[in-house]
Amino acid sequence: MKSWKEQLRDAKKNLQGNHSKKTSDEKPTVVDFVPPASWLEASPTNGDDTLPLGSKSSVTQGSRDSCKKNRPTAAVTVSAPAGPRSKRGGAGANDQKEDAAKNLPGDPPIPDDARSPTQNQTSPTPVFRPHVDGGRSLAMPGWADAGSSLQHPEYQGGAPMVVRIGVDFGTAFTKVAIRAGVDLVPVDWSAVTSDExxxxxxxxxxxxxxxxxxxxxxxxxxxxxxxxxxxxxxxEMAGSDECPKATLAYLALVIRYARAFLYQHPEVGRKLVTRSLRWELNVGCPTEPHERPAVVDLFRRIARTAWQLAGVNHLQESSITAAWRSGEADVGLETEPGVVPEFVAQIAGYLGSRQVSGGLYALIDIGAATLDVATFNVVLPNDLDSSPRIPIFFSAVRPLGTHYLNHNRHSRLDLDFAWDDAAPVEPADGFAKRHGKRRDDVDTVDSEFASRVARCIAGVTDGTRTNSRGDPRSSAWSDGLPIFVTGGGSSCELYRRAIETGELDLKRRMYLPSNFRFIELDPLGARFQHFGIEIGGRLSVAIGLTEDAESIARVVPHHDIGPIMRPGTERIDHTELYGD
Incomplete structure (x- = not known):
């Protein structure tokens, strides 16, 4: 006869073999995750297509990582909270590296149908450089020289006016908006690019x-x-004293042109003649790196130096390096440049609207180079707070933007690398006809790419739903997760299809009518209806950056968020009801 221990072991095996279907009221699994210390020191390799921000090799690995294609990716980023080491982490650095190479503790399981099939790429993913109409040249117009001055060319003196420039410095493209008093001016670059x-x-x-x-x-x-x-x-440069000469020159040209564009604006420019302009500058920063003080300091220093260099006629390497080394404090700005997380600037209009409500949200930003996914809470201001607080739960950044969608198509279908990143992505049927390819072949390539996008979305949402460092008890999982879909690729059918896949996967996991509730952004607001929805959507970050950086929202980094504890119902003693 078997001992009671053997009988118990057999019973456990039998129970594990019977996978009964979960009921709708079952609580989600909570995974307590503490990352290895190495994650807090440098950008980790989070699996297929994850872009360790700042890593020069992050967009050039290409086929070297093809053997990792089917490995689930981590939804936790570098900024995960510090704390006691996980028991799974082992005792030494080698164990930490080994954990980082496997499925990471706290990593939400990714369903098989959301995994990307093994790719057979014909060439590695290149270092990003935007394709613009086969190499359209840029030319600074002569009237842009006026932007070297901080006042209108016909300045007559007068009452001060605050003018705030918002620079959405993107990986592929830059967008700029200017708020001068009550006027909001989106900067038109057609004089530089000849693209109208x-x-x-x-x-x-x-x-x-x-x-x-x-x-x-x-x-x-x-x-x-x-x-x-x-x-x-x-x-990657954060914390070093290396001078980013090309970046400084580029941003100096951007600022110089933007100021000149404002001066010659037919409606706003004439108002500036009799006003003394007081300048402020805000720049956007990716979500995850913004949690690192060294990155914020670097972006602020770059913005301040570029502002100073915008007044220099000839941008020589020697003058750029000298300005970087000098660290001059007084460069003509009223305050230090504001460095704002891009997704916070993107929803600034929503945060200040009447439709805003507190709770859990997700944002999917589809840019030319990167796909950014983030989950966060909106905590509305109370008597002690003058602006909303934004605790960030999880975020992921991957090179899955429209540029790499085009690159994947051309690489897999053996086509010349020629497309325009500034133009909308061509639908699959139109792409197939124009290049003489079978529609089925284009659909196969696109489906593989879409599955990688879906994996990225699933990793972040599942991490937030199951991890104690997320918000697993939020009512949004049953009532519908509010989600913002933004960026130049937000209208592309492929990304919409990938988002639908993520929504269906969430429903399957929750066994509830859970879905995404899409929120339409109106960054220009009712006062600027003549600009239209299309312009507003493309410029949403730049427009948000024209707000006062201190009043948009206060961001709470991921590593400062403890596990969310929902208060339970207090049990009432029977003596309080019935007496002794």
Whole structure:
């Protein structure tokens, strides 16, 4: 006869073999996750397609990581909370590295149908450089020289006016908006790019030319060197004193042109003649790196130096380096440049609207280079707070933007690498006809790419739903998760299809009628209806950055958030009801 221990072991095995269906009122599994210490020191490799921000090799690994394609990715980023080490982490650094290479503790399980099939790429993913109509050249107009001055060319003196410039410095393109008093001005770049299309008019590609003598400018010569990929390497530079010369030159040109554009604006420019302009500057920063003080300090220093260099006629390497080293404090700004998380600037209009409500939210930002996914809470202000608080739960950034969608199509279908990143993504049927390909072949390539997008979304939402560092008890999981879909690729059918896949997967996991509740952003508001929804959507971050940086919202980093404890119902003693 078997002992009681053996009988108990057999009973456990039998129970484990009977996978009964979960009921709708079953509580989600809570996974207590403490990351290895190495995660807090450097950007981890979070699996397939995860972009460790600031890593120069993050967009050049390509087929080297093809063997990792089917491994679930971690939803937790570098900024995960510090604390006691997990028991799974082992005792030494080698154990930590080994854990980082496996399915990480706290990693939400990714369903098989959300995994990306093994790719057979014909070429590795390149370092990002935007494709603009096969290499359209840029040219700074002569009237832009007026932007070297901090006052209108016909300045007559007068009462002060606060003018705030919001610079959405993107990986692929930059967008700028200016708030001068009550006027909001989106900067039109067609004088530089010669692109007057609705999609390309308000974006400037992220590259600059460098001549052999070390001068940077916007015009093309055969002997000049094109400098691109100006944003991603900055994250890796945080904490060092390295001078990002090309980035500084590019932003100096952006600021100079933006100021000149405001001066010559037919309606707003004439108001500036009799006002003394007091300038402020806000720049956007990716969500996860913003939690690192060294990154915020670097972005602020870059913004301040670029503002100073915008008044220099010739941007020579020597003058750029000198301005970087000098660290001059008085550069003509009323306050230090504001560095605002991009997703917070993106929803600034919503946070100040009447429709805002507190609770759990998700945001999916589809840019030209990257796909950003984040979950966060909105805590509305009370008597002690003058602005909302935004606790960030989980975020992921991957090179899955529209540029890499186009790159994947052209690479997998053996086509020449020629497309326009400023234009909307071509639908699959139109792409197939134009390139003489079978629609089924394009659909197969697109489906594989869409599954990678869906995995990214599922990783973040599942982490938030199951991890104690997320918000597993939020009513949004049953009532519908409010979600913002933003960025230049938000209208692309492929990304919409991937989001629907994430929604269906969430329903399957919850066994509830859980769904996504899409929130339409109106960044321009009712006062600027003549700009239209299309312009507002493309410029949502830049417009949000024209608000006072201190009043938009107060961000609570992921590592400062403890497990959310929902108060239970207090049990009443029977003596309080019936007496002794």
């Amino acid at each position: 299309s609705p999609t390309g008019q308000y974006v400037i590609p992220g590259f600059v030319h460098r001549a052999p003598d070390g001068e940077y400018f916007w015009r093309r010569f055969a002997e000049t060197d094109i400098q691109g990929n100006l944003k991603l390497p900055l994250i």
